[in-house]
Amino acid sequence: MSESGNRKKGFFHEVETMDPDQRRAYLWDKARHILNVAGDKSGAFRQRMEKAGLEPGQIKSLDDWHLIPALPKKDLVHLQTAGPDLGGLLTCPTGRLRHIYMSPGPIVDPEARQRDYWGFAEAFYAAGFRKSDIVQMTFSYHFTPAGLMMEEPLHEIGCAVFPAGPGNTEGQIEAMTRLGVTGYVGMASFLKIIADRAEKKGLDLRKDFRLDVAFVAAERLAESLRTELEDRFSMQIRQGYGTADLGCIAYECPEKKGMHLSSRCYVEICDPETKKPLPAGQTGEVVVTPFNPDYPLxxxxxxxxxxxxxxxxxxxxxAPLLQGILGRVDDIIKIKGQFVYPAQVAEAMAGFPGIRAWKLVATNPGGRDRLSLNILASREMDTIPVSRAFQDKIKLRAEIVISDNKADFSDAGSGIEDLRTW
Ligand SMILES: [Zn+2]
Structure with missing residues (x-):
């Protein structure tokens, strides 16, 4: 039996409960170490600092951290190919790593040899994984770090892992039922496929399965899907946020009030243009410094x-809570000096069940920015409340255009289109 009586209690790491000042001192200590290592050994980092006319010694606290020029993720591919040891991004020879992965892009993702390198152990503990759980890992073990990245925390906690990898629904069901699997790691949508197939075969999700806990990632988790699966299997499902370059960034706790920042990186929410930190509550780009001395990103x-x-x-x-992932920087536009996010428009439209899709279009006839909000709705719809809701939320005015032709909208349904020319 797993030691599963306390899936909602306890902490993995003492940093998780430090008071804010203590925590900030801890993070600065880690960040300063990474800064010193990168300053000494990473040619790519030194070049980045030199371009900005900065010396590592000028960064004297976390309050100065934003002075360091950010590294856009899209620059990684060409930086990595600029020379040996990933263009000087690595501070150790490539052969000293434990694993080397390639994720789409194609970006090389190095993994060094320290324990819990990707930092997911505290996330899995918070999700409810405990010693002696039998866990089925359905992330891929090939090319990308996902499978091994998610397996590592399970060993730290003391679980046994069945390395299933993705696909093969029949085999997954057989292994889960035969081995008495108590934990699932993978995509929530795949767990639903497993549940549907198992029921079709006449299996009882509560009696024939022993699933009790799951950690899901890599896709947007709809609350309705979580609730459905938690209820069908009688289990607890929590999600985490990380990337193949960085490892764990944030994760949910039993309370599900957002995702706590991981204690193994320093996270800022920044203005997408200036990369300067924004106050709590404001939407911005996630900027992360993981504490990995061998690959100091x-x-x-x-x-x-x-x-x-x-x-x-x-x-x-x-640790502060992130309010989930609200979209991608590429999906936002800046209009009349302010950013407009698809999530904001979606929120403003949420109060109108008659709107089946929307598309916000920016144009600039005669050099002046103009917004029009095309909505898929009945021609009889009163647009005045829609216009008011948009203006309340976005603080900009948009002309509302009704269409009843689904072909005017993308397959995804809703989004922002920038048709401005300069
Ligand atoms: Zn919490």
Whole structure:
């Protein structure tokens, strides 16, 4: 039996409950070490600092951290090919690594030899994984780090792992039922496929399966899907946020009030243009410094959008909460000096069930920015409340255009289109 009576209690790492000042001192200590190593050994980092006329010694606290120029994720590919040892991004010879992966892009993702390199152990513990769980790992073990990245924390906690990899639904069901698997790691949508297939075969998800806990990632998790699966299997499902370059960035605790920042990196939410930090509550780009001395990706700008919650979490963890991933930087536009996010428009439209899709189009006839909000709705719809809701949320005015032709909208349904020319 697993030691599973306390899936909602306890902490993996003492940093999780440090008071904010103590935590900031801890993070600065780690960040300063990475800065010194990168300054000494990473040619690519030294060049980045020199371009900005900066010396590592000028960064005297986390308050100065934003002075370091950010590294956009899209620059990684060409930087990595600029010379040996990933163009000087590595501070050790490539042959000293434990694993080397290639993720789409194609970006090389090195993994060095220290324990819990990707930093997911505290995330899995918070999700409810405990010693002696039998865990089925359905992320891929080939090319990308996903499978081994997610397996590592399970060993740290003391679980047994069945390395299933993705696909082969029949085989997954057989292994889960035969081995008495208690934990699932993978995509929530795949767990649903497994559940549907198993029921079709006449299996009982509560009696024939022993699933009790799951960690899901790599796709947007709909609350309705989580609730459905938690109920069908009678289990607890939590999600995490990480990338193949960085490892764990944030994760949910039992309270599900957002995702706590991991204690193995320093995370900023920044203005997508200037890369300067924004106050809690404002949406911006996730900029991460993982504490990996062998591959010091200082201030990697992920292109993901999120915001810090202004709430405290009752679970006892003191790390700030991210409010989920709210989109990609590529999906936003700047109009009349301000950013417009698809998530904001979606929120404004959420109050109108009659709107089946929307498309925000920016144009600039005669050099003046203009917004029109095309909505898929009945021609009889009153557009005045729609216009008001848009203006309340976005603080900009848009002309509302009704269409009843689905072909005017993309397959995804809703989004922003920038047709401005300069
Ligand atoms: Zn919490």
């Amino acid at each position: 200082i201030r990697l700008a992920t292109g993901d959008l999120s915001a810090f919650s202004t709430q405290q979490c009752p679970c006892g963890r003191t």
